Amino acid sequence: MAKKIPLRYRTLIFALIMSFNTSAIVSAVIISLHTQTLAQFVRVWPLSFAIGWPLVFVAILIIAPLVNKFLDLFIEGT
Template identity: 40%
Template sequence: MTARLSPKQAGLLFALIMSLLMAAIMSGIITAVNRGLAPGYLMAWGRSFAIAWPIAFPLILVLAPRVRAFVERVARG
């Protein structure tokens, strides 16, 4: 038996995964650019991620549907 997600649940899961990935990648890169890969990098990255993810998650929840609608309008011409 496979579990199916409702469209709302799928949207939340998408936002969760996308925000985790984007916040981790971006905070990691920006921390590396600003500090280098010196001792303490992972701790600094963790702090940056802890700040970035709670911002990224609700932003994706709010912005993804608007961006999707914009792209659909542009794609239709």
């Protein structure tokens, strides 16, 4: 069995995966609404994604701990 990644990296890896997926989906939807052809979409989307992903990554790193603290006020067992 492969060795697992240490727990201390959980937040960072979560932010990487979540930001990748969020940026990919949101940028694809927005670009698809503003382009007429697949060729335009393919030309524009990679740059939009490349700009959005780091922004969402940093936002998740900053916002997730605040959301978790807020949820601790309302959720039992935390």
